[in-house]
Amino acid sequence: MDAINWHSCFFLLFAAIACGFAVAVVVVGDIVRMACCLVVSLAAVAGLFFLAEAEFLGAAQLMVYVGGTMVLLIFGVMLTARGPFVSMKTGGGQWVLAIVIGVALFAVLLQAATSTSAWNGPKANDQAAVPAANNSPLPQAGEGPGVRAVEGDSQDAAGQLGLGLLGVREDRLRRQDKPVLLGGMSGYLLVFEIISVHLVVVLVGAAYLARARRRGRNPESRSPLPDPRSPKPESP
Amino acid sequence: MQAERAQSDTVEFDVRTDEMLINMGPQHPSTHGVLRVVLRTDGEVVSEVTPHIGYLHRSAEKIAEKLTVRQYLPYTDRLDYLAAMNMNLGWALTVEKLLGRRVSEKTRHLRVIIAELNRIASHLVAAGCFGLDLGSFTPFMWTFREREKIVDLFEEICGARLTYSYLLPGGVTAGPPDGWFGRCEAFLDQFDPVIDELHALLTSNAIFIKRTADVGVLPPEMAIDYGCTGPVLRASGVDWDLRRDGEPICTEMYDGYTWQVIAPTGGRYPDDHPYPPVPPEAVVGDSWHRFFVRMLEVVQSMYLIRQGIEKYSADDGELDKPIKIKEKLPKGEAYLETEAPKGQMGFMIVGDGSAVPWRVRIRSSSFCNISPLPELCRGVLIADMPAILASLDIVLGEIDR
């Protein structure tokens, strides 16, 4: 019984949690419990990111998704709760239809995922033990001829991502021999700018959409209670 | 006028949530006893406040029709249990007014000393509970440490620590033990720095000012309309204190004493008091001024006590003895209001010739002081409600009687 592959064990653990709670989100009726199951599922996905050597991304997922978006949803649930957290039931027919479509879609995806051999991952025999947690040694400085696999230094993913955002595609720099193409290695600077402007517009729009309804225009917006004993003479 | 102002600056509310009816009390820690306040809130903003009282009603006035005037004294202690001496004094003065008697100079000076000592104790409790309601626990501990010393002094005189039954109609049961005045002066001397500490801790504290300045503003006309009295009235800029402007029987007690009524008339306090200046945000009549008026009254009371001790020891007369247990009351009625720490306490006695009064009516100062609460708390945040309540300094024993 050769050595346990820790990487796979943790993968199975996080995958089980992610899928289990994703199914729980679908099954559970009460909206708040649904939100909690979703939170755990997203946290498990963040774990999967850590396992796939995307450390910075895992932390980003934890912070933005689980910390931000889910709190937003929980606030939404609390603000729109009507009475004792009513849970709306859907008819049986819709469930059956949805599940049939779901299973069909899943079968297609499963077939696609497992059929291509290239994706079946490194075989145990033709490769040294998968680096579970240790950081691979620093890339040798020597310039290999032509394209060769760069061992992404997971230790420095955040640095690479940051540089990528600023336009320097560091991981591609060393592998491109022809200087003329070096110019083409532009990173994501333009995309980064567009998205930041887009975010500002979106959030201002969201704030405007949910603005106060109290004043004027909306007829049925309730103004604060008429003061029964207000000193104004005209009150009966 | 107040309603419009409150309505216009109600916090612009983002999302229309359901209005919540929330019950604060009767066992709520910040309602000074058994007061139940029903809040109608829209999110954080309080749109309607309705206080419910009566949980501490013991029909004190009905019992008075069964007891003679001297036997009823312990009941007056239980009205405002934080200032029992002042309640006794009010009852005693009313009986003396009914009987048409006056007490000797020495007794008068002793009454001034003890009444002012109890005023300091009551104001200390008010300051401590105010700090507690705003969230800082330390002033509560400091004020109660000082109050313990005053209560020790009272224990030496009459044996009790909260409900004293000492100032009887006609005189006092027994004079203070020797050396009592020395200890009294020792307490006053060490009390000065404590006042400065309290000012540093609360009055000039930025967060305290932010929480109390311009909160629960009670304009003078509304204060008078609702019949508020005492520090609540004076903080709204009405210069009215029964010890100086009251009936002759009250003002005679303070003859020969030099002191000042504390009220921000025209936005300024009487003399250039040595304590922290009034912050710019504070509006006359807000919670901050109510707190500040009490703190300055404590200083005035200290002057009065010192003068009282000098006059008492200079006078070589005799302390009067109280009236007989079964003293006959003349046919007729007498009503007198005296300046208690929380406001004007009114006692009305209707005598029908026998020793037992035919009817007794008590006008409570806290009852009137709490009546503007719904007006003050309209459009205010939930966190301000206890702050305003604490600034009014009410005692439920007195309200429910």
Add this chain to the structure above:
Amino acid sequence: MNIFTEPVGLSHFLVVGAVLFVCGIICMATKRNVLGVLMGIELVLNGANLNFVAFGSSVLRPPGTDGIGMDGQMIALFVIVLAAAEAAVALAIALSYYHAHATVDVDRGVELRG
């Protein structure tokens, strides 16, 4: 091929991504609460994200084959950020929907007016 001893490959990640994706679709289809639909969308986005990261990571592929490298993580980062913005707008719409219909039941939104 005992899963515990074999190193995990790309297809395993893809399967998990598919499960999340399908759960999201079913959730969006069956939930009548606006916020339930929103949560379905979150699941779908996460499924997609997982695939991006799986393709981009160097560990999951046999050494020598060249995946999409850092682009996977980059796109996943953008998806996360945009999903947050999308959730904000969706919540704003849900709140105004709640204002108009006084309920969050999706089936009530049948009129095109207002």
Add this chain to the structure above:
Amino acid sequence: MAELLISISIPDWLAHTIAALVQCGLLLAIALCSAAVGIWLERKVSARIQDRLGPTRVGGKFGWLQPPADGLKLICKEDIIPAAADHILFRIAPYVCFCATFCVFLALPFANGWVAVELNAGAFFLLAVAGLEIFGVILGGYASGSKWSLYGAMREAAQVVSYEIPLGLCVVVVVILTGTMNLVEIGNQQAGWFFNWHIFHDPFTFVVFWVYVTCAVASSNRAPFDLPEAESELVAGFLTEYSGFRWVFFFMGEYASMFVVSGLGALLFLGGWNGPIPIASLLGLTPDGGDVFGWIGNLLGMCNFIAKAFAGMTFMIWLRWTLPRLRIDQVITTCLKYCVPIVSAMLAGVMLWSFFLPGGLILHVRSRYVAQPPSAVQSRAESSITAEGGCATRNTMDIR
């Protein structure tokens, strides 16, 4: 650790699990001890402020055993779950709260290299996990089923979420200064005398430190920002329905987060394990002087770090027992109208400062790294921190 166990022929997977359990146990011990000492410290310091003695009876003259006594008492208390409560959520809320704070201990370094998991994006991970604590509170508030606890929970969620932004920005400022998010690296760069600390690095960071203190106090819900447990209005906020052992977890969560936040502040601004006077390097207790000396040097560093963390906690306790509480809208306005603008301005300031004047406030002669073609990564990886007499070589990365 695991190799040690394998060597005595324990099967491989068992060895790894035991090693992992030992490490977790150690971390849990640190978290609980910091909470317990925090409780004792709070009682003693608040007593001194209020002219009283604090616990003196339990365990010797200074009441050392008061925290365990409290814990025992709370464990024996009856565990009440209100009828209207949502049972499952009610039960898991305290554990979510405590785990969020406990996770931070994973990445918090106590000395050079003494850290459970040395993450490359350590600072970022801390911020992400700190955001999870809100769930425990919201679940607790919602699950208790009462209006008052829901109010408390919503207030706390609004407060912590809004204070996460300036807190994050403060951490970003330090990350810009040091060029790395690896907490151990941040600590090491402040080696040497106290003027090497980041707080004295430049005027902007000094201001950012005080904004960090405000946000730290607010995000761990300590006075004067302790709205959720505002006794006077909401009785005890979301904690009203909790009693006995569950309440202990919330309580531990709060004190552990106090320790964590002041620890992080010490690490980012006050030099972490580097004391004002670099005793360890003066006495030659540095790692290159041999294993044992290195270990002792680290031990000194750890004491330094814990002392600073407890100094931070004492400051928070001192704030709590002197200042009254702020109203909810004042809390949020201080965050959005004061903290965020100030930190953003300082962020811009620090960026300009570190671009033009990469040296410390006391301008040491700094040897800037000449950028080697073409890969900037290599220059950064090979630069090493040599502390010769306090002149730290700063490894600024040149971005062409």
